[in-house]
Amino acid sequence: DAKTTQPNSMESNEEEPVHLPCNHSTISGTDYIHWYRQLPSQGPEYVIHGLTSNVNNRMASLAIAEDRKSSTLILHRATLRDAAVYYCITDTILSSGSARQLTFGSGTQLTVLP
Amino acid sequence: NAGVTQTPKFRILKIGQSMTLQCTQDMNHNYMYWYRQDPGMGLKLIYYSVGAGITDKGEVPNGYNVSRSTTEDFPLRLELAAPSQTSVYFCASSHRSGTGGTGEQFFGPGTRLTVL
Numbered sequence: 260d261a262k263t264t265q266p267n268s269m270e271s272n273e274e275e276p277v278h279l280p281c282n283h284s285t286i287s288g289t290d291y292i293h294w295y296r297q298l299p300s301q302g303p304e305y306v307i308h309g310l311t312s313n314v315n316n317r318m319a320s321l322a323i324a325e326d327r328k329s330s331t332l333i334l335h336r337a338t339l340r341d342a343a344v345y346y347c348i349t350d351t352i353l354s355s356g357s358a359r360q361l362t363f364g365s366g367t368q369l370t371v372l373p
Numbered sequence: 374n375a376g377v378t379q380t381p382k383f384r385i386l387k388i389g390q391s392m393t394l395q396c397t398q399d400m401n402h403n404y405m406y407w408y409r410q411d412p413g414m415g416l417k418l419i420y421y422s423v424g425a426g427i428t429d430k431g432e433v434p435n436g437y438n439v440s441r442s443t444t445e446d447f448p449l450r451l452e453l454a455a456p457s458q459t460s461v462y463f464c465a466s467s468h469r470s471g472t473g474g475t476g477e478q479f480f481g482p483g484t485r486l487t488v489l
Binding site for chain 1: 377404413414415416417418421423427429431432463465470475476477478479480481482483
């Protein structure tokens, strides 16, 4: 399974953009890239996902490098509620072929400063 | 919609005891998953199911069993609990998980299990 590498922690000021980087150099051509976030004592929450093209939704944007070996999650205006652990994840077909597996890394703890 | 619900929220077990963690989803999702999360780490897949009656092992299945008799329920059974199974357990479900990617997985609030 493709492994992801993220910085352990990052800080941002409130109302400024945040760029969260992720390396996934061993990703295969059929692996999707997902981002989830997790608040303390809660389950992970879906943020965004993509395969090759950049993606936008109401929460964030996902920029995927042309060689797909890295990606960046962009929060356009950080708020205090965005403080969480952000996981960059690869979405890989399981050996059974019947489903896919999300492989979580260790995540980046984002602190948002008022 | 309640989404994905898990019970209990917390549990303390003694070594060698057994228990069942309950998971229910009301979104009519075919795909369901059990993960464990150790302190400071990401989630690891224990078991998954692609529909009622069909389950398969994930990355860390040893010491656990699952069943899927209905679309809604996916219980996780711990037999002979060990301290290494102290963790937070999350159940999740998704609408799809195939060629087009998994899409969004919906997670429950988790069960915090301590084995002493």
